[in-house]
Amino acid sequence: MSDTERVGRVAAGQAEAVLDPAGLNALVQVLRRRGRTVIGPTMRGAAIVLDELESAAELPYGWGVELEAGQYRVRRREDGAVFAHSAGPQSWKSFLHPERVRQWSADRGPTGELTVREEQPESVSYAFLGVRPCDLRAIRILDRVMSGGRYRDPAYLSRRTGAFLIAVECTEPGATCFCVSMGTGPAVDAGYDLALTEVVDDGGHRFLCRSGTDEGAAVLAEIPCRAADDATRTAAAEGVRQAAEHMGRSMPPVDLRTLMRDTLEAERWDDVTARCLSCGNCTMVCPTCFCTTTEDVTDLTGDHAERWRRWDSCYDLDFSLLHGGPVRATPRSRYRQWLTHKLGTWHDQFDSSGCVGCGRCIVWCPTGIDLTEEAHALHQEAAGQQVDAP
Numbered sequence: 252m253s254d255t256e257r258v259g260r261v262a263a264g265q266a267e268a269v270l271d272p273a274g275l276n277a278l279v280q281v282l283r284r285r286g287r288t289v290i291g292p293t294m295r296g297a298a299i300v301l302d303e304l305e306s307a308a309e310l311p312y313g314w315g316v317e318l319e320a321g322q323y324r325v326r327r328r329e330d331g332a333v334f335a336h337s338a339g340p341q342s343w344k345s346f347l348h349p350e351r352v353r354q355w356s357a358d359r360g361p362t363g364e365l366t367v368r369e370e371q372p373e374s375v376s377y378a379f380l381g382v383r384p385c386d387l388r389a390i391r392i393l394d395r396v397m398s399g400g401r402y403r404d405p406a407y408l409s410r411r412t413g414a415f416l417i418a419v420e421c422t423e424p425g426a427t428c429f430c431v432s433m434g435t436g437p438a439v440d441a442g443y444d445l446a447l448t449e450v451v452d453d454g455g456h457r458f459l460c461r462s463g464t465d466e467g468a469a470v471l472a473e474i475p476c477r478a479a480d481d482a483t484r485t486a487a488a489e490g491v492r493q494a495a496e497h498m499g500r501s502m503p504p505v506d507l508r509t510l511m512r513d514t515l516e517a518e519r520w521d522d523v524t525a526r527c528l529s530c531g532n533c534t535m536v537c538p539t540c541f542c543t544t545t546e547d548v549t550d551l552t553g554d555h556a557e558r559w560r561r562w563d564s565c566y567d568l569d570f571s572l573l574h575g576g577p578v579r580a581t582p583r584s585r586y587r588q589w590l591t592h593k594l595g596t597w598h599d600q601f602d603s604s605g606c607v608g609c610g611r612c613i614v615w616c617p618t619g620i621d622l623t624e625e626a627h628a629l630h631q632e633a634a635g636q637q638v639d640a641p
Contacts, residue, residue, distance in 0.1 A: 385609040
């Protein structure tokens with residue numbers, strides 16, 4: 252074996268290396284020694300979920316998923332691939348923008364005096380292992396929403412600042428993936444500390460790893476690995492290229508922002524909302540939906556009170572409630588609000604689309620509503636074409 256192939260440790264300035272499964276476990280341990288809470292995919296029950304990892308052994312080796320509209324199933328794979336599965340029911344939003352956050356608490360003393368304590372953001376140093384390209388873009392969108400404007404969310408900033416992101420390029424898209432249509436994958440472009448591309452072939456099970464930041468290069472320097480070789484680079488690039496050509500879904504090849512603007516009175520809205528339950532599942536699993544409400548709670552004595560911020564959904568009838576009633580009183584108006592905002596007016600607020608093509612909303616809709624199908628139907632109706640029945 253030549254010097255360039257010998258197992259060793261890369262210098263901090265080297266941008267690429269090849270890890271084997273043992274090197275992946277070393278990566279987890281290095282991050283934990285650095286005080287990071289490592290979050291990554293793991294099997295829990297009948298789903299691949301995101302949870303804290305103590306070692307790479309907890310990753311879903313040999314597990315894949317079967318996805319369709321309204322359907323999610325895990326399945327055993329013939330190989331031992333770690334990241335050959337599509338986005339699960341959670342996204343990294345669950346850790347950066349949690350479902351419930353206490354904002355303050357208050358206590359009334361024996362003589363009636365009130366003591367109010369503002370909740371301080373928790374101090375946590377995350378390392379996210381296995382961030383898909385679509386989810387990497389979603390984090391960048393959340394950054395813009397939660398910390399890029401005049402009003403910044405301290406709870407989000409406390410979790411996001413300094414988070415170490417390990418992206419994983421997709422080589423096996425699911426049936427509901429459409430990241431190519433949204434320009435968000437399957438390759439990663441920016442915003443990561445380390446990027447992995449998994450390769451399983453006759454040359455063995457390995458990961459092409461490249462650094463995107465100085466900290467990423469420093470972490471890589473502490474991991475047993477070997478220099479990147481042309482065979483691994485070629486296999487990794489081919490896997491990503493094949494994934495781009497085998498997307499399960501696609502958006503119509505038009506300006507979606509204009510399409511949403513020009514079809515507000517389309518008949519298709521009646522069709523889709525006849526199937527919509529207004530349950531809000533799509534907003535809960537979406538990695539970029541960020542809406543919240545507040546709720547106040549007290550204990551049975553009435554002497555202790557808390558204010559919590561929790562996720563809310565534009566599908567909730569009370570979401571647009573004003574004096575006199577809700578602004579969007581019908582399922583048609585609420586579904587249209589969600590889709591036109593996600594694909595259209597999000598650009599007006601945040602200079603980007605709010606959709607990253609992960610397909611979660613399709614998978615976790617109980618009636619199997621597919622936003623790509625609805626976009627195609629709106630396009631067909633706008634063009635005067637016969638709209639296919641769902």
